[in-house]
Amino acid sequence: MARLIHPDRALSTNPLKVSAPLGAAMAYLGIEGAIPLFHGAQGCTAFAMVHMVRHFKEAIPLQTTAMNEVSAILGGGEQIEEAIENIRKRAKPAFIGIASTALVETRGEDVAGELREMLRRRTDFADTAVVYAATPDFAGGLEEGWARAVEAIIDALVVEVPRRVRQVNLLPGANMTAADIEEVAGMIRAFGLTPVILPDLSLSLDGHLAEDWRGHSLGGTRLADIATMGGSVATLAIGEAMRPAADRLAALGVPAHVFPSLTGLKAVDAFVATLMRLSGAEVPASLRRDRARLSDAMLDAHFHIGGLRVAMGLEPDLGFALGTTLAAMGAELTCVTTTATAAAERLPVAEVAVGDLGDLERAAERDGCQLLLTHAHGRMMAERLGLPHVRAGFPIFDRLGAMDACRTGYRGTRAFLFEVANAVLSHPHRPRPEDFGAARISPEFDHATPPPSHH
Amino acid sequence: MSEALKQKIQDAFHEPGCATNAAKPEAERKKGCAKQLTPGAAAGGCAFDGAMIALQPITDVAHLVHAPLACWGNGWDNRGSASSGSELYRKGFTTDLTELDIVMGNGEKKLYRAIREVIAQENPAAVFVYATCVTALIGDDIGAVCKAATERFGRPVIPVNVPGYVGSKNLGNKLGVDALVEHVVGTMEPAEPGLTDINIIGDFNLSGELWQVKPLLDRLGIRILGSISGDARYAQVAMMHRARVTMLVCSHAFMAIARKLEERHGIPWFEGSFYGISDTSAALRTLCRMLVERGAPADLLPRCEALIAEEEARTRAELAPLRPRVGGRRVLLYTGGHKTWSVVSALQELGIEVVGTSMRKATDGDRGRVTEIMGTDAHMYENMAPAEMYRLLREARADVLMSGGRSQFVALKARVPWIDVNQEKHEPYAGYMGMVELVRAIDRAVNNPMWADLREPAPWEVPACEAPDAPFVLASVPGSKADFEDC
Numbered sequence: 001m002a003r004l005i006h007p008d009r010a011l012s013t014n015p016l017k018v019s020a021p022l023g024a025a026m027a028y029l030g031i032e033g034a035i036p037l038f039h040g041a042q043g044c045t046a047f048a049m050v051h052m053v054r055h056f057k058e059a060i061p062l063q064t065t066a067m068n069e070v071s072a073i074l075g076g077g078e079q080i081e082e083a084i085e086n087i088r089k090r091a092k093p094a095f096i097g098i099a100s101t102a103l104v105e106t107r108g109e110d111v112a113g114e115l116r117e118m119l120r121r122r123t124d125f126a127d128t129a130v131v132y133a134a135t136p137d138f139a140g141g142l143e144e145g146w147a148r149a150v151e152a153i154i155d156a157l158v159v160e161v162p163r164r165v166r167q168v169n170l171l172p173g174a175n176m177t178a179a180d181i182e183e184v185a186g187m188i189r190a191f192g193l194t195p196v197i198l199p200d201l202s203l204s205l206d207g208h209l210a211e212d213w214r215g216h217s218l219g220g221t222r223l224a225d226i227a228t229m230g231g232s233v234a235t236l237a238i239g240e241a242m243r244p245a246a247d248r249l250a251a252l253g254v255p256a257h258v259f260p261s262l263t264g265l266k267a268v269d270a271f272v273a274t275l276m277r278l279s280g281a282e283v284p285a286s287l288r289r290d291r292a293r294l295s296d297a298m299l300d301a302h303f304h305i306g307g308l309r310v311a312m313g314l315e316p317d318l319g320f321a322l323g324t325t326l327a328a329m330g331a332e333l334t335c336v337t338t339t340a341t342a343a344a345e346r347l348p349v350a351e352v353a354v355g356d357l358g359d360l361e362r363a364a365e366r367d368g369c370q371l372l373l374t375h376a377h378g379r380m381m382a383e384r385l386g387l388p389h390v391r392a393g394f395p396i397f398d399r400l401g402a403m404d405a406c407r408t409g410y411r412g413t414r415a416f417l418f419e420v421a422n423a424v425l426s427h428p429h430r431p432r433p434e435d436f437g438a439a440r441i442s443p444e445f446d447h448a449t450p451p452p453s454h455h
Numbered sequence: 456m457s458e459a460l461k462q463k464i465q466d467a468f469h470e471p472g473c474a475t476n477a478a479k480p481e482a483e484r485k486k487g488c489a490k491q492l493t494p495g496a497a498a499g500g501c502a503f504d505g506a507m508i509a510l511q512p513i514t515d516v517a518h519l520v521h522a523p524l525a526c527w528g529n530g531w532d533n534r535g536s537a538s539s540g541s542e543l544y545r546k547g548f549t550t551d552l553t554e555l556d557i558v559m560g561n562g563e564k565k566l567y568r569a570i571r572e573v574i575a576q577e578n579p580a581a582v583f584v585y586a587t588c589v590t591a592l593i594g595d596d597i598g599a600v601c602k603a604a605t606e607r608f609g610r611p612v613i614p615v616n617v618p619g620y621v622g623s624k625n626l627g628n629k630l631g632v633d634a635l636v637e638h639v640v641g642t643m644e645p646a647e648p649g650l651t652d653i654n655i656i657g658d659f660n661l662s663g664e665l666w667q668v669k670p671l672l673d674r675l676g677i678r679i680l681g682s683i684s685g686d687a688r689y690a691q692v693a694m695m696h697r698a699r700v701t702m703l704v705c706s707h708a709f710m711a712i713a714r715k716l717e718e719r720h721g722i723p724w725f726e727g728s729f730y731g732i733s734d735t736s737a738a739l740r741t742l743c744r745m746l747v748e749r750g751a752p753a754d755l756l757p758r759c760e761a762l763i764a765e766e767e768a769r770t771r772a773e774l775a776p777l778r779p780r781v782g783g784r785r786v787l788l789y790t791g792g793h794k795t796w797s798v799v800s801a802l803q804e805l806g807i808e809v810v811g812t813s814m815r816k817a818t819d820g821d822r823g824r825v826t827e828i829m830g831t832d833a834h835m836y837e838n839m840a841p842a843e844m845y846r847l848l849r850e851a852r853a854d855v856l857m858s859g860g861r862s863q864f865v866a867l868k869a870r871v872p873w874i875d876v877n878q879e880k881h882e883p884y885a886g887y888m889g890m891v892e893l894v895r896a897i898d899r900a901v902n903n904p905m906w907a908d909l910r911e912p913a914p915w916e917v918p919a920c921e922a923p924d925a926p927f928v929l930a931s932v933p934g935s936k937a938d939f940e941d942c
Contacts, residue, residue: 265908273914283915291913298905299867307899330903431537431663436888438669441539444646445688447515447580
């Protein structure tokens with residue numbers, strides 16, 4: 001159990017946290033035909049959109065209610081209505097996901113109430129599903145915003161349906177990449193189960209070239225499938241942040257299984273054991289093979305990860321997944337995380353600072369860390385401290401293929417261990433006499449340098 | 456095989472300084488000390504490999520391998536000798552003979568050109584030319600080529616005649632250093648020879664091990680004049696004949712050069728080790744005593760004692776907190792290192808149980824010492840076949856294996872921690888600070904939480920049955936002819 005430290009300072013240096021509305025927008029983008037809509041000032045949307053464009057290398061159809069001076073004081077209900085009207089006209093989305101921002105939440109708007117009233121009145125909006133999540137920037141981060149959006153979708157769109165044998169709900173966490181989701185979905189399918197994945201970025205933001213230009217998300221979970229989630233035999237939620245969403249489905253009679261992590265041998269074992277119980281099926285040979293290969297990779301990687309001092313700055317669930325995996329390999333962690341959550345408290349260290357990259361940089365220097373594990377903004381710190389930098393989380397804007405990194409399941413864990421070990425190996429340390437306090441050899445013995453003159 | 460090479464090999468095996476050799480009857484002595492290789496059950500390196508191990512750490516030399524590609528194309532860039540100066544020794548130079556070269560007899564010409572090119576390209580202090588199986592078989596006279604090249608290019612070009620088929624790595628060690636004695640030692644003079652100049656022979660500065668010891672020598676004012684061959688410059692080999700004392704670092708293979716330095720230049724030598732606390736102290740004591748005997752200031756002795764007292768106290772203080780983390784752990788040693796008693800006793804001092812140690816290269820004297828330290832001979836064994844070792848480890852009869860690289864995977868696949876104590880290793884373990892590093896490495900290895908996870912059954916398996924609790928008697932393990940860890 002880690003003690004959470006809240007640094008006693010007013011100044012935040014080099015933010016680690018990503019805002020909650022951005023997390024909500026990302027979740028909405030995992031629904032087919034979706035447009036996320038920020039209820040706030042224009043800039044909230046612009047920054048978030050640029051952030052996501054840099055990370056995903058995709059056009060991001062993020063819209064704004066463009067609160068102005070008047071609506072900021074008198075209320076933004078009309079702004080939402082106008083925004084929905086315009087979005088429907090221009091992009092014909094099947095789904096609009098609204099995320100509130102600090103501005104409207106500070107004002108104390110009853111967005112949910114106004115939205116209900118408006119949708120009752122505007123029957124012409126009926127063919128667009130509209131969902132609202134309260135995600136003020138001042139509460140939580142990426143993982144919380146994402147989770148609030150998923151909860152809002154479940155509340156609004158899941159209905160009671162008859163049992164669907166062999167269908168399970170999969171609720172991926174905010175930091176799972178397209179490759180992660182594909183890996184987990186593949187494991188579920190290998191047991192003869194059919195997952196409904198909410199949300200499914202592996203269909204929308206996996207980076208594929210479409211045949212057409214649309215102003216909304218290209219792929220994602222289908223609304224019709226979301227409606228059936230109440231009939232699934234189980235919900236598999238990945239990450240502690242997804243527990244409330246799983247609980248909502250449990251209230252509809254779908255048993256919840258929350259997996260704090262799907263990275264690391266033991267974590268994946270627990271997941272596989274659950275799949276075995278749910279399906280009653282034989283464990284596929286390919287999965288047995290993957291486990292044997294991970295075991296061997298652990299042996300090879302432990303020489304480089306055992307005793308490695310890692311500075312880790314990640315959101316709680318991602319930090320828990322990767323941090324426990326490294327700690328299980330003998331690494332020593334120095335942790336900073338973004339929000340004080342249950343996952344943060346369970347990090348395998350004595351203390352976790354809820355802070356920023358500035359805190360991590362100081363702590364990494366203090367602890368003599370040898371590797372940095374954080375998002376792309378850590379690059380300057382890595383340079384200053386001369387550390388190898390493994391990028392994880394959001395945003396990763398200075399590398400390609402962020403959505404291709406799979407660190408989930410037996411195979412993803414294997415890849416992650418190799419990634420970390422290789423980062424260590426790519427910073428080779430050639431021993432020098434001064435490392436041991438030895439004096440240098442007299443230059444008398446050195447070979448004189450004039451080049452040979454004979455030819 | 457040429458008569459000259461045959462004679463050289465005979466000489467190499469004639470080692471009056473070697474107690475093992477001297478104790479043998481005449482007929483056996485002729486056979487040499489390398490064990491006869493067993494077809495189908497041999498895995499060690501060849502004579503060429505042995506020569507490279509001995510000579511390649513000389514840093515400012517271009518090591519040119521006269522051979523088809525396999526010898527060096529497969530062999531280069533695989534050892535961790537560290538350099539504080541030139542990085543030239545790490546580059547791989549070979550004549551890369553083709554079929555046409557061999558059929559047309561172009562070997563010597565190509566070698567001569569390669570020597571010219573490597574001198575022009577790299578400006579080395581010297582070129583070492585290694586003859587290998589094929590070039591020896593086709594009769595290339597590398598001696599003549601080297602002689603001509605030396606004269607033509609004004610740069611020492613040294614022939615090292617070590618075709619792999621003449622014997623094992625051990626023989627290659629001997630033939631390699633013999634080339635140094637014949638062609639290099641005594642060809643240069645130090646600017647200011649001192650009364651505390653020494654030679655160190657048989658340390659290769661793996662991962663910087665020589666530098667773990669060097670600060671001790673620095674503090675005593677002792678200078679490493681000559682080195683074979685850790686962090687050595689060519690000049691340091693050429694000037695070896697001016698040192699006052701030679702320390703031979705636990706190695707029978709290099710005894711000849713120490714003896715010849717004594718015979719030809721009157722430099723006394725002793726055999727010592729920098730592994731373990733007591734051996735490090737003993738080596739420092741002997742070194743200082745011998746230097747004083749040869750005229751170094753007498754205050755060297757009390758200064759040496761003060762240094763030893765200080766370092767030993769500090770080392771024990773650093774080891775103390777590690778004791779509860781490693782105490783009670785069972786170590787299986789599988790090394791050629793018949794001189795690891797000092798390490799064994801240091802480990803035992805920390806409460807580590809040494810459950811077995813291989814005696815492959817040990818003499819009767821070594822056996823006696825092991826029995827003395829361990830109280831019984833039940834823990835000695837000869838070669839062990841990999842499958843046998845796997846079984847022992849899988850049954851969890853040892854907590855950690857310390858060995859060379861070849862048995863690494865036997866331990867790992869048996870889900871048992873492994874520590875590299877051989878020449879490919881990446882961690883330096885010499886001197887007092889090296890002992891602390893070694894115990895830290897044991898701590899890191901055995902206490903890594905990974906092992907527990909790894910030994911857990913998969914979700915689809917029933918738990919494995921408990922390990923048997925029978926006593927561990929290695930002497931009863933059937934020996935194997937296969938020396939798969941020839942180090």
